[in-house]
Amino acid sequence: MTMLEVKNIHKAFGELQVLRGVSLDLDKGETKVLIGPSGTGKSTLLRCINQLTPPDKGEVWLDGVEITDKSVDINKYRQEIGFVFQHFNLFNHLTALKNVSIGLEKVKGIEKEEARERALEELKRVGLSDKANQYPAELSGGQKQRVGIARALAMDPKVMLFDEPTSALDPELIGEVLEVMKSLAGEISMLVVTHEMGFASSVANEIIFLENGVVVEKGSPKKFFENPDKDRTKQFLSKIATLYGDSGDR
Amino acid sequence: MLAETLARLYNMLPLLWDGLQTTFLLTLTSLVAATIAGVVMGFLRAYNIFPLSYFVYVYEKVLRGVPLLVIFLILWLVPPDFGFRIDRLHAAFLGLALRSAAYQAQIFRGAINSIPRGQVEAAKSLGMSRTKGIQHIILPQVLRLSIPGWSNEFTIVLKDTSIALAIGVTELMRRGDQLAVLHSDIVLEIFLLVALIYFIIVFTVNKILSFIEEKFRMKGYEVEVER
């Protein structure tokens, strides 16, 4: 069943048209990865989905409900979309534990104790139960991001959106975050914007190549890396191989 | 003789203590009032809520551009022209509060603006409404970020209570002045004593506020403080 349907999204910032009619959908348990050159609207697309940036045109349907409809209370549906930020955006005045539990307490109205326990479980799931009482400033980048993931997961979302989750991390910290993300694949529907081709090829059900605000090509990882249709795709992939030294081979 | 001078000074302490109490009263009441007003005004301008934000802008400019002494004199001398009186102590309270509110509005606005946009986005992404987000995420951080600026303002208000002497409020400075008139041979010693008392108070208050600051400081960023 289709969890997320994105239909024909357009978005412009002033004169600059960033998204020109992008569509995709995500079934339950699927993992799809968005790749493409920087500044082509990948992050913008994610932000249009949970309306952090409202799209100019187009629709977004979450589990059969059109959330771009004006009459809908977007806050209610944001609870069902987990968002992981490139720069973590952990709440600086709260401990890791409180960061995870605050959504449960204040948005879902769950009892303090119950929220706390649930938060501890999520932290355990990302391997950080011993850091529960640390503040974001005391955590490494990788740890911060894992808390960010735990915070999003705690809300029991239907879909998880990852906006370049490892781009702001030192190389040696990337692995721990990708591990967590891999463990989620299959359990929860995920849409990931990333440059990590290794992750994409091993975990994604489909890879979507976005450039200049349109979808250039989409396909399974195998198809994508070994035998892409479009020239543009081939060009991009070869550049990535030079940069990252990873052509997607397993 | 030194011992005799010290003895006389010692005997002045009760009266000075009386003045000090007024100083404390003025400082604390006007600070509290100014903080409440300052937070509100800070938010109004940071969130650009028309047309109130413009009034706040004008208010800040006016109350920071006119000397406190003039504000005191206006509050005390002008109302009778309009048929009512503000008594000295209330005039002093009002003057200190109104002026401090203008500076605190700036402090809080700076704090609000220095909270990264990402905090707002993260709160939204969890499904928080504007009210909840401000209440649980923005405001706690704003208050913590404002502590250094607020502490600075505290000592400024404390020291500026001395200006209330000009409208006859019997705070510490005025008590010292009254004593100096009575004991005109040791004027220097009296004012040195007054200075010492102020210094001890300011020093102590600063130490306490530093302690609080350390406890609540959020590692990550600081807000610039103006005098």
Add this chain to the structure above:
Amino acid sequence: MSMWEFFVEIIPELMRGFSVTLSLTALALVIGFIFGIMLALGRAYGNWIVRGVCIGYIEAIRGTPMLVQVFIIYFAIPGPWPPAYWAAVLGFSINSSAYQAEYFRGAFQSIESGQMIAGRTIGMTRLQAIRNIVLPQGLRMAIPAWSNEVIYLLKYTSLAYIILVPELTRVGRLIATETARYMEVFLIIAIIYLVATIIMTDIIDRFESKVRIPGLGAQEAETSQRNVW
């Protein structure tokens, strides 16, 4: 007599008062500047005795109200001298020097030590390095804080009112008492101060732009994009 006619009549006298305000401000600024720099340098580069004295002086001044300092100088020095005006100048200067010293210290601190070392490496003496490398940068970086000091002094010279110096506020008070037109007089005084502070701020901003060096700027709180919900 109407309000406008009244204004016109008292303006000359008020302006005399205002010129006293300005001279008090200017003197306090300049003397405070000279002593302030000396204090800052003494604190940064002096031996432990010099440093101790400087710090003690700065803390004592900053920990007590300006009015107390003015009173001590005026009342406490025996004899008819100094007259109120000069007592006020001295008091304001002493006060300002302590605060300016702190502003300079902040600016000096934000100049990396590497600058000083680089100067020594090419053969400058300490004094030369200070004069040619540290000061030009430090002074520019202190401008924002210093502009605060200008505005601050402009307003706080009003304290000279209390020892009867005929600056703007005292002159106004005298006129108001004579004519019993309190509202008009104080309204115009407030306006004069307000206009003065606004103009002064503008002048300093222009000056800052003129002497600005690309890349050299005081650290300010990073105001990222507007935090609007």
